[in-house]
Structure formats: C-alpha cells, structure tokens
Amino acid sequence: MQMQLSRGRxxxxxxxxxxxxxxxxxxCTIIAPLYARAQDAHNPGAVQMPDVTVxxxxxxxxPKAAAKPTAKPKTIANAARKSLxxxxxxxxxxxxxxxxxxxxxxxIGNPGTPSAAVAGVPGASGPGAQTAxxxxxxxxxxxxxxxxxxxxxxxxxxxxxxxxGPRDVGISIxxxxxxxxxxxxxxxxxDDGFPVTQPDxxxxxxxxxxxxxAGVDVWRGPSSALFGNYATGGAINFRTNPGGVIDGxxxxxxxGSFNYLNNYVIGGKKGDNWEASVxxxxxxxxxxxxxxxxxxxxxxxxxTYKPSSTDTFTFKFINNTxxxxxxxxxxxxxxxxxxFQKGCATSTPASxxxxxxxxxxxxxxxxxxxxxxxxxxxxxxTAEQAGANRDDRRTVGGFRWEHxxxxxxxxxxxxxxxxxxxNQPTGTTSAIGDYLSYNVSSGVTRRSTFAGLPTLGYLxxxxxxxxxxxSTYNVAPGGNAKLGLLQSEQTGSxxxxxxxxxxxVKLTDDFSVVGGATVxxxxxxxxxxxxxxxxxxxIKSVSFVSADRxxxxxxxxxxxxxxxxxxxxxxxxxxxxxxxxxxSNLFITPGGVPGNNTELKSQTNVGFDVGADWTPAPGVVLxxxxxxxxxxxxxxxxxxxxxxxxxxxxxxxxxxxGIEASADVALGHGFRLTASYTLNDQIYTEYSERLSxxxxxxxxxxxxxxxxxxxxxxxxxxxxxxxxxWKGVGAYAEYEWNDSFFMENANLLKAPGYELVNVNVxxxxxxxxxxxxxxxxxxxxxxxxxxxYIASANNITDRIGSTAASLAETxxxxxxxxxxxxxxxxxxxx
Numbered sequence: 097m098q099m100q101l102s103r104g105r106x107x108x109x110x111x112x113x114x115x116x117x118x119x120x121x122x123x124c125t126i127i128a129p130l131y132a133r134a135q136d137a138h139n140p141g142a143v144q145m146p147d148v149t150v151x152x153x154x155x156x157x158x159p160k161a162a163a164k165p166t167a168k169p170k171t172i173a174n175a176a177r178k179s180l181x182x183x184x185x186x187x188x189x190x191x192x193x194x195x196x197x198x199x200x201x202x203x204i205g206n207p208g209t210p211s212a213a214v215a216g217v218p219g220a221s222g223p224g225a226q227t228a229x230x231x232x233x234x235x236x237x238x239x240x241x242x243x244x245x246x247x248x249x250x251x252x253x254x255x256x257x258x259x260x261g262p263r264d265v266g267i268s269i270x271x272x273x274x275x276x277x278x279x280x281x282x283x284x285x286x287d288d289g290f291p292v293t294q295p296d297x298x299x300x301x302x303x304x305x306x307x308x309x310a311g312v313d314v315w316r317g318p319s320s321a322l323f324g325n326y327a328t329g330g331a332i333n334f335r336t337n338p339g340g341v342i343d344g345x346x347x348x349x350x351x352g353s354f355n356y357l358n359n360y361v362i363g364g365k366k367g368d369n370w371e372a373s374v375x376x377x378x379x380x381x382x383x384x385x386x387x388x389x390x391x392x393x394x395x396x397x398x399x400t401y402k403p404s405s406t407d408t409f410t411f412k413f414i415n416n417t418x419x420x421x422x423x424x425x426x427x428x429x430x431x432x433x434x435x436f437q438k439g440c441a442t443s444t445p446a447s448x449x450x451x452x453x454x455x456x457x458x459x460x461x462x463x464x465x466x467x468x469x470x471x472x473x474x475x476x477x478t479a480e481q482a483g484a485n486r487d488d489r490r491t492v493g494g495f496r497w498e499h500x501x502x503x504x505x506x507x508x509x510x511x512x513x514x515x516x517x518x519n520q521p522t523g524t525t526s527a528i529g530d531y532l533s534y535n536v537s538s539g540v541t542r543r544s545t546f547a548g549l550p551t552l553g554y555l556x557x558x559x560x561x562x563x564x565x566x567s568t569y570n571v572a573p574g575g576n577a578k579l580g581l582l583q584s585e586q587t588g589s590x591x592x593x594x595x596x597x598x599x600x601v602k603l604t605d606d607f608s609v610v611g612g613a614t615v616x617x618x619x620x621x622x623x624x625x626x627x628x629x630x631x632x633x634x635i636k637s638v639s640f641v642s643a644d645r646x647x648x649x650x651x652x653x654x655x656x657x658x659x660x661x662x663x664x665x666x667x668x669x670x671x672x673x674x675x676x677x678x679x680s681n682l683f684i685t686p687g688g689v690p691g692n693n694t695e696l697k698s699q700t701n702v703g704f705d706v707g708a709d710w711t712p713a714p715g716v717v718l719x720x721x722x723x724x725x726x727x728x729x730x731x732x733x734x735x736x737x738x739x740x741x742x743x744x745x746x747x748x749x750x751x752x753x754g755i756e757a758s759a760d761v762a763l764g765h766g767f768r769l770t771a772s773y774t775l776n777d778q779i780y781t782e783y784s785e786r787l788s789x790x791x792x793x794x795x796x797x798x799x800x801x802x803x804x805x806x807x808x809x810x811x812x813x814x815x816x817x818x819x820x821x822w823k824g825v826g827a828y829a830e831y832e833w834n835d836s837f838f839m840e841n842a843n844l845l846k847a848p849g850y851e852l853v854n855v856n857v858x859x860x861x862x863x864x865x866x867x868x869x870x871x872x873x874x875x876x877x878x879x880x881x882x883x884x885y886i887a888s889a890n891n892i893t894d895r896i897g898s899t900a901a902s903l904a905e906t907x908x909x910x911x912x913x914x915x916x917x918x919x920x921x922x923x924x925x926x
Contacts, residue, residue: 203543203552203600204608204657206665209709210719210758214313215335217289218508218539219554219598220322223315224610225655225669227253227705227721227756231312238826238858238874240350240919241306242358242379248332249832250810252721252756252772253316257888258911260522261420261486262383262390265301266888269316270723270752271776272329274803275732277742277890282675282731284323284331288398290412290494290512294533295562296590296678297326298516303416303490307348307360308375308396310337316756317723318673318703320651321612324558325592328673328701328727336398339364339373344869348923356381356919372399383421384914386438387480390420405500412494412512419487422522424453424479425890427907428845435884435912440478453907454478455524459572459580460629463524472631475573483577487519505542508556511535521577523908529566536560539596552600554612562590564622564679568690581629584690588622588643590679606659610669613652618676618698620645624683626690643682643694649674655705665709667721674700677731681744686893687788697729697746707756715762725752732801733891742890749782750801766818766826771811778804785841787896794894799843802891807835824860829853834885842894845903847910850885854878869925876919887913 203221205212211223213230222228229251236247243263245256255268259278266273272282280299285292293299312334319327342364350358357380364373380391399411423437434440434451442448456463458474470476494512501507512535520527539556565587570580594616602608623642630636655669677696685691707721729746754776761769778801784793800806809832816826836849858874888911892903 203550203602204610206659206662206709206711208662208711208717209665210717211709213311214315215289215311215333217286217322217333218510218537219541219556219596219612221552221600224600224608225657225667225705226319226610226653226671227316227667227669227707227723229314229316229758231314233306233309233311236306237923238860238872239856240352240874240876240878240921242350242356244301244304244306247306247309247312248314250770250772250812251314252719252758252774253754253776254314255774255776255805255808258913259301259888260422260520261302261392261418262379262381262388263302263304263392263418267301267332269314269329269332270725270754271778271801271804274805275801275891277733281678282326283329284319284327286331286333287396287414287492288336288410288412289333289496290492290510291535291560292414292492292514293326294514294516294531295535295560295592296531296564296680297675298678300490302392302418302488303394303396303414303492304334305358305360305375305377305379305394305396307358307377308336308362308394309334310341311335316721317669317705318651318653318671318701318725320616320649320673321596321614321653321671322598324594324596324614324616324651325618325649326675328675328699336375336396337362337364337373338366339371339398340366342373345926346923347926348921350919350921352381352919353917354382354384358921369402370400373397384912384917385423385436386440387421387423387478387484390418392416392418392420407500408498410494410496410498412492412496414490414492416490417488420485422479422484422486423911424455424484424523425888425908426451426453426910426912428839428847428904428910430907431886431910431912436915437479441480448478452478455482457482457524457571457573459570460631460633461524461570461581461583462629462631473573477573477575481575482521482571482573483575484522485520485577486522489515489517491515491517504544505540507538507540509536509538521571521579524571525583526569526571526577526579527566528569529564531562531564531566533562534560546601550602554596554598556597557593557595559593560591562679564588564590566680581633582627584624584626584683586622586624586680586683588620588679591619591621593617608657610655610657611653613650615650616648616674618645618647618649620647620676620679620682622679624690626683639691641683641690641692641694645682645694647676647698649676649698649700663710663712667705667707667709669705671703671705672701673703674698675731677744681731681733684743686743686745693743696731696744699727699729699731699746701725701727701730701752703752715768717760718758720755720757722755723753726750727752747780747783747796747801750778750780752776752778752801766816768814768816769811770814771809773809774807776804776806776808780841783841785894787894790896794842796841799841800838802838802840802843803889805835805837805849807833809833824862825858826860827855827857829855837889839889839909840892840894840898840903842898844894844898845892845900847886847889850883850913852878852883852885852913853880855880867926870923871925872923874919874921878917878919879914880916882916884915885913887911 204224211228214223214228244265248254257266259266267280268274285299315331319330323331345363348360360377362375374397376395378393395415397413401409430451439449440452454476456476462471463474492514496510499507514533516531537558541554567585568583570583572578572580596614598612600610621644626639628637651672653671658666676698682694703725705723710718727750730750733742733744758772780796783796786793812830814828832852836846839845856876861871890909892906892909
C-alpha cells in the first residue's frame with residue numbers, strides 16, 4: 097500500500113469570521129433580554145453605580161483610621177514621567193475588568209509600590225501579598241518595542257528567549273519556560289483580562305505588538321489558586337490603551353537594520369456610555385539570519401458599552417497572521433562558526449558555508465544512514481534549501497458582561513473563543529491543524545465588612561475545551577517545504593472544569609490577609625495513529641496509542657501584607673501551582689518520534705515568598721523578594737536530536753530558589769535610574785535519567801536544571817529635559833547581563849553568557865494648536881559593541897560517553913541574538 101499526497105505548502109485557513117459570528121451570537125443572546133435595563137435612567141429607584149472610567153487615574157492614597165509614623169506624606173503623582181517615576185496606581189481601565197464590584201482602589205497594599213500599578217482580575221482587587229510588577233508603557237514611548245523582550249527584560253524574575261519566529265518569544269517567570277522547546281508554557285497569558293492561553297496550556301507571543309498596550313502586569317510565583325491550570329510560574333496580563341486616553345488617532349513608524357519596517361495605527365474615542373480603541377500594525381523585515389524574512393499583521397480591538405447603570409458589556413477581538421522563514425537551530429560549534437547561518441542556500445553540499453545546520457529530509461521519513469549512506473530518497477538540506485517556515489493565524493474573540501446587583505456585589509460572565517490555525521514545516525516534519533477552543537467563566541464578587549473588618553470575597557466557576565484534530569507530515573526534499581507522506585494524526589480533546597474562591601480581609605490598618613483556592617479537573621481524551629513507511633512509500637507499520645486521563649488538582653494560597661508606615665510594605669505568601677501535560681506531550685517518545693508517552697503526570701509546586709517594598713521619598717522605589725519553590729513531577733522538555741521532535745518527561749523532585757530585586761530612583765535634574773536583578777538557582781533533588789542504550793539510569797540529583805541562567809541583571813540611566821528651550825530632548829543608556837547556563841542534564845556543556853549595551857536619543861514635542869497634538873522621534877543603537885551571543889538554547893539530550901566536545905556538536909538547540917542594530921522612528925498624535 098502506498099500513500100501519496102499532492103499537497104504543497106498549506107496556508108492558514110480563513111477563520112476569523114467563525115470567531116466573530118460565534119461571539120456576536122452569544123453577545124446578542126445575553127444582551128437581548130436585558131435591553132429594557134437601558135431605560136432605568138428614568139427610574140429613580142434604580143441602583144446607581146459609578147460611571148465606567150478608562151482614563152488614567154491620579155494617585156490614590158487609601159484612607160487610614162489612624163496616622164502612621166512617617167516623616168512626611170508620600171506624593172509622587174505630580175512627578176514628571178522621566179525625572180520622577182510616577183506612583184503606581186491601579187489602572188483606571190481595570191475598573192471594568194477587575195470584577196471587584198467597585199471603582200475603589202485595591203483593598204490591600206501601599207500606593208507607590210511595584211505591585212500597586214497592577215490591575216485587578218476577577219476575584220482579586222490587586223496582587224495582595226503576591227509578588228507582582230506593573231509595567232507602564234509610557235516608559236517605552238520613545239523606544240523600538242519590537243517584541244515582548246523589549247518591555248519585559250527589566251522586570252525582575254522574568255527571562256526571555258527567542259522562539260520560532262520574529263515575535264515568538266519564550267517568556268519565563270522564575271525559569272518556568274526555560275525548559276520548553278517553543279511557545280510559552282507554565283504561565284497564563286491574558287489580554288485585557290481575556291485569556292489567550294488555550295486549554296492545553298500553550299500561549300504564543302506572535303499576536304503581541306507592544307505598541308498596542310498601555311501597561312503589562314506580571315504576577316510571579318505559583319498562581320493556580322487564582323489563574324488555574326498551567327500557572328505554576330505565574331501570569332501576565334497585557335492591557336491595551338483605553339479609547340478615552342487615545343482620544344483621536346496615533347500613527348507611528350519604526351525602521352531599522354535588516355529592512356525592518358513597522359507601520360502601526362491606533363484610534364480611540366470615549367462617548368457617554370461607550371469607549372472603544374482599535375490597534376493595527378503591519379511588520380516586515382529580513383531578520384538577522386541568512387534565511388529569516390518575515391511579515392506579520394495584527395489587529396487588537398476593545399469596546400466597552402454601558403447600556404445602564406448596572407450593566408457593562410466588553411467586547412474583545414484579536415487577529416494575527418505570521419508568515420516567516422525559519423532557520424534551523426544550531427549546535428554550539430555551528431554557532432561559533434556561523435551564528436547567523438549565512439551562505440547556506442547553495443545546492444551543492446561541498447559549497448555550503450562552514451557551520452550551516454542541516455537535517456535529513458525524506459518523504460517517507462526514512463532518514464537514518466546505514467554505514468554512512470542515506471537511504472533512497474533521503475537528502476541532507478539546510479533550512480533555506482528545504483523552505484522551513486511558519487504560516488499561522490490566530491483569532492481571538494471575547495465577550496464579558498458585568499452586572500451590579502447592588503453597590504457592593506457584582507456578577508460577571510465571560511466567554512472567549514480562540515482559533516489557532518497552524519502550518520509549521522519547521523524541520524523534517526510539518527504540523528498542520530486548526531485548534532478552535534472555548535473558554536467560559538462566571539463569578540460573583542462582594543465587598544462587605546465582617547466584624548467591622550473590610551473584606552472582598554469571590555466565588556466563581558469555569559470551563560474550557562479544546563478539540564484536537566491535527567496532522568504531522570514528513571517534509572520531502574526539494575524545497576518550498578513540500579509535504580511528503582502522513583507521519584501521524586491526533587484526535588481528541590482537552591477539557592478543564594473547576595471552581596475557585598478567594599477572600600481578602602483587612603484585619604487592621606496595617607495588616608491584611610489573603611486566602612483562596614481552586615479545584616480543577618482536567619480530562620485528556622484522544623488517540624494518535626502513527627505511520628512508518630518503507631523507502632518505496634508503502635506502509636511498513638501502523639501504530640495506535642490512546643489516552644483517557646482524568647486528573648484532579650487543588651491549589652490553595654495564603655498571604656499576609658504588613659504596612660507599618662506608608663514607606664514600608666512587607667509581604668509573605670505561600671502559593672501553589674499545577675500544570676497538566678499537554679495533549680501532544682502524551683504521544684512523543686524520548687526518541688523524538690510518535691509513540692506512547694501517556695504516563696506523564698501533572699507537575700505541582702509549592703512556593704514561599706518573602707518580600708519588602710520601600711518608598712522612602714518621592715521618586716524612590718526599592719523592592720526585594722526571596723523565593724523558594726518545591727516542584728514535584730516537573731515537566732521538562734528537551735530535544736532528542738537534529739530533525740527530531742522535542743519530548744517531555746517528569747523530573748520527580750526539584751527545587752527553585754532565588755532573589756528578585758528592583759530599583760527606580762529619580763536622581764534629580766532630569767536623571768533617572770532603573771535597575772533589576774534576578775538570582776535563580778534551580779536543582780534536581782530527585783531524578784535519574786536513562787540514556788538511550790544504557791543498562792542503568794544516571795542520577796542527576798544535585799545537578800543544575802538546564803536552560804536556566806542563574807544571574808540576570810539590567811539597568812537604564814536616562815536623562816530627560818522637562819523645561820527650557822530643549823524641553824522634550826532626552827537620552828538613555830541600557831545595560832543587560834545574562835549569565836552562562838547548562839544545556840543538558842549531566843551539566844557538561846554550558847551556553848556562554850553575554851553583556852549588551854543599548855543607547856537611545858529621543859525628542860517629544862506637544863502642540864497647542866493645529867491637527868497634530870504631539871510628535872515623538874527617536875534613534876537607537878542596540879548591541880552597541882556588536883557582541884555575538886546566544887538568544888535561545890533549547891536543552892539537548894546526553895548520550896552514553898558524552899563529553900562537552902561531543903555535545904557541542906549536537907544541533908537543534910541554538911539561535912543567535914541580533915548583532916549591532918540601528919533603529920529610528922516617529923509617532924504622531926492627531
């Protein structure tokens with residue numbers, strides 16, 4: 097029997113209308129019966145709630161029953177943006193999304209701390225005792241923010257590595273994603289409070305154009321009590337610009353080395369009972385590799401409508417397409433020889449440049465050489481010769497209804513439909529599929545007093561579902577990512593259903609307690625059929641593996657916050673997290689081929705945080721946190737070798753411990769210093785690895801977990817003129833240091849560390865008359881000293897008798913970072 101496919105390169109199917117239509121239908125079904133509520137403005141008995149406001153709020157100081165001992169009140173709200181860091185406050189746009197049932201500030205915490213700027217989420221007025229940082233995108237108005245790397249690299253505890261595409265970045269919180277081969281795992285990603293992590297735990301940053309956002313909130317540490325499955329590392333919420341703040345149209349353009357071009361437009365407006373903003377961008381470039389051309393388009397829209405004093409409807413829409421050439425990951429040796437994979441397109445093997453990464457391609461999947469001779473139909477090709485690429489589309493539609501039952505009680509229903517359409521011939525195989533998921537949540541939040549103590553309580557439930565129907569094809573030689581025979585097909589589903597509760601209690605003016613828990617049941621149900629062929633294309637064997645797993649997890653948390661003065665905030669928290677295996681993890685063996693890996697277990701962790709935030713004077717914010725986390729059955733992914741798929745295994749026990757520190761200091765006369773540092777020490781405490789062909793397992797107890805940089809630091813010194821004839825002129829210099837780290841479990845081979853320096857000059861001008869409200873221009877040089885460094889290194893597999901020299905020749909691991917790069921840009925507000 098012979099199977100033949102006539103398909104060439106597949107393209108992402110047109111699917112946004114499915115998501116739009118489904119969301120519109122759900123919205124109409126809910127809104128129609130409530131239309132009469134819009135008339136309650138004429139009803140004097142109606143419950144009157146505050147108007148929804150999405151403008152930037154001024155600094156708010158929580159009332160105190162008694163004055164605390166302090167030299168002077170802390171007021172930072174009037175500080176200039178660059179000369180004095182503004183006191184973080186909960187963003188006003190969070191009022192409509194927090195589910196707190198009130199527009200009052202968070203129940204817990206001092207204003208001015210790094211976590212004070214973090215928006216609430218359903219059931220939580222703010223981070224409470226959890227370590228969190230709010231990033232204000234105003235600090236990046238005059239910089240070339242190409243990807244999330246540019247805005248998150250200064251957040252302590254956050255690490256970033258280049259993924260499979262221009263804006264595909266692996267985001268880690270305390271090393272959470274350092275051991276994953278692609279995408280984002282072990283953290284939950286949200287956009288304006290709408291989840292963009294699918295039910296299988298996969299998130300990707302392709303759809304994130306940083307220009308679209310007003311701020312980013314990073315919740316660090318085990319967070320499943322609040323965010324559910326996969327939040328073992330924490331959560332990140334990206335907040336778009338509110339329409340009322342935009343109040344018009346902004347147009348911007350960034351240009352740079354390697355033919356980089358980003359044209360973006362954002363428009364926004366606010367009416368009496370509505371507010372809307374729409375962002376769109378078109379980004380193109382050649383990339384810094386010999387084979388890395390890309391183009392990606394993004395639309396991100398948010399509409400809030402308040403038909404009555406008690407009801408608020410929020411609509412969300414995101415669409416992103418990405419079409420990019422994709423170089424192969426290299427070995428350390430190839431990285432040293434040819435970091436940017438130049439000269440790898442020639443058709444004659446003898447003429448290919450040294451250090452070019454290549455894989456063996458065969459339409460039948462027969463790629464193993466016998467006595468140094470490849471089987472018939474198998475050809476060694478570089479990425480450029482094979483036509484490796486990604487052609488994906490992501491469409492997200494969301495709807496949220498908030499109803500105020502009274503002045504203290506708010507109910508919320510949220511629905512998200514998320515379509516991920518992929519065509520990914522990224523190596524010797526191509527993954528093709530359309531993954532349409534559904535996410536529904538509901539909850540009630542109530543502010544009240546108990547025994548005279550202010551409290552905020554939440555009770556909610558959720559359900560999400562992802563059907564799986566994907567195929568993997570062998571990629572045939574000949575270029576243009578021509579598809580060969582079907583390698584495997586997966587069908588099944590991932591379902592998560594659960595409930596959560598949370599309570600925030602302010603015991604005294606100084607002391608607050610936060611407690612909560614989530615219980616969740618995950619079902620992984622499906623099968624994989626795999627095909628092995630003879631060299632002539634006839635089927636040699638067919639394998640069938642099925643899985644029917646039901647996994648229940650419970651995650652409690654408890655934290656305390658102590659604010660003895662308005663200068664000091666002390667935090668302590670114990671949090672828990674859990675993450676079930678991804679559906680596809682169950683069907684890739686340690687050999688990197690389709691097969692049975694269905695015994696994978698859920699990973700769980702318990703984390704202890706102790707931290708302090710100090711704001712001794714206006715314009716000075718210092719923060720430090722120590723953490724210690726204990727993992728059981730940690731899910732670790734690594735490469736099985738060149739041309740093979742990444743596989744996942746459980747490490748029975750491991751420990752993650754470290755320190756996170758940050759500083760934001762106004763030095764006076766327009767100077768400002770921001771800095772962050774992360775110490776991240778991660779070890780296996782119980783894990784034995786069985787190498788291929790070995791008679792016994794090798795103990796890795798006490799070894800460092802690979803992929804985790806133990807030390808990372810960044811700093812920026814800026815200078816901006818706020819007065820005089822040169823008002824609006826500014827400049828800054830940035831420094832970034834990433835330490836070396838091990839690349840495999842035996843701790844024999846290290847990826848070298850690196851240091852980078854960036855410099856920027858910019859100019860901002862406000863206009864009092866005419867159609868143009870403001871102008872911003874900038875010029876920036878990144879990697880000033882042109883250091884060649886590793887931006888990403890996937891973990892590799894040890895072999896019997898491996899040495900550092902032999903492991904350095906294992907390809908499929910490394911992407912080089914950008915060389916010296918020049919950027920320039922401008923932005924106009926109308």
